Amino acid sequence: MNNKLAGKNILITAGAQGIGEAITRHFIDSGAHVAIHYFSSDDRANELTDYAKSKGVNAIAIGGDLTKEADANALVEKTVADLGSLDILINNAGSLVARKRLHELEAEFWHRVMDINMTSMLFVTRAAAPHLTKNENSSIINLASLAGRKGGHAGSLAYATSKGAILTFTRALASELGPDGTRVNAVAPGLILGTAFHNTHTTKESAAKTIEGIPIERAGNADDVARAVLYLASEYDGFITGATLDINGGVYNM
Numbered sequence: 001m002n003n004k005l006a007g008k009n010i011l012i013t014a015g016a017q018g019i020g021e022a023i024t025r026h027f028i029d030s031g032a033h034v035a036i037h038y039f040s041s042d043d044r045a046n047e048l049t050d051y052a053k054s055k056g057v058n059a060i061a062i063g064g065d066l067t068k069e070a071d072a073n074a075l076v077e078k079t080v081a082d083l084g085s086l087d088i089l090i091n092n093a094g095s096l097v098a099r100k101r102l103h104e105l106e107a108e109f110w111h112r113v114m115d116i117n118m119t120s121m122l123f124v125t126r127a128a129a130p131h132l133t134k135n136e137n138s139s140i141i142n143l144a145s146l147a148g149r150k151g152g153h154a155g156s157l158a159y160a161t162s163k164g165a166i167l168t169f170t171r172a173l174a175s176e177l178g179p180d181g182t183r184v185n186a187v188a189p190g191l192i193l194g195t196a197f198h199n200t201h202t203t204k205e206s207a208a209k210t211i212e213g214i215p216i217e218r219a220g221n222a223d224d225v226a227r228a229v230l231y232l233a234s235e236y237d238g239f240i241t242g243a244t245l246d247i248n249g250g251v252y253n254m
Helices: 018-029 043-054 069-083 107-132 146-150 157-180 196-201 204-212 222-234
Strands: 009-012 033-038 059-063 088-091 138-143 182-189 244-247
Touching: 009 018, 009 069, 018 033, 018 043, 018 222, 033 043, 033 069, 043 059, 059 069, 069 107, 088 107, 088 222, 107 138, 107 157, 138 157, 138 222, 146 157, 146 182, 157 182, 182 222, 222 244
Parallel strands: 009 033, 009 088, 033 059, 088 138, 138 182, 182 244
Antiparallel strands: none
């Protein structure tokens, strides 16, 4: 895997926190050059660029609100300008925002969740696709969720719907970009503890109940997801595209 990723240019959205940070570190450790997108704080992103430099690879940190088309376009343009090309795109940005049941869902909140999780992915992918297809082999990995498979816990209706849309987006995009040499896959993490997402939106009681139903009897961690992402990214001449890899300890499979 290291041999295939060494020297490749990677863009990771929301690449400085939680699962995104783990993905970024794994790419750096594999010898890849990285563009690290962040939304509100550049502290962690800058720490990661320093870490990359200590490993002898290039890294840049780029801020932006990816729900804005101009910011998404600028992110890709700066990535290509600084790194020289783009081989792999990791669409990791997303959020549950808040738990709201059907009767609580205002249109504004619904659109906000859809924009953060789905529209932003569209903007970045559309901007990146022409650069990816310039390479003989390139790859896109989209971060979905077990909620997109099962529907999620109470109050995650909007989030689960957006993550389900990512699964379909992945399959459709794989068909569209396949002839251009770009493979498109997704990962769907289950309960991944130790991240701001679950620290904010998942209670200890809920996590404990979920773990009781996981066959391997533990929650996941960010490194579990990062390793799966790197596997999909590294299979340049592989036959895997349009697929979703479930990372949930066996609690749900299909």
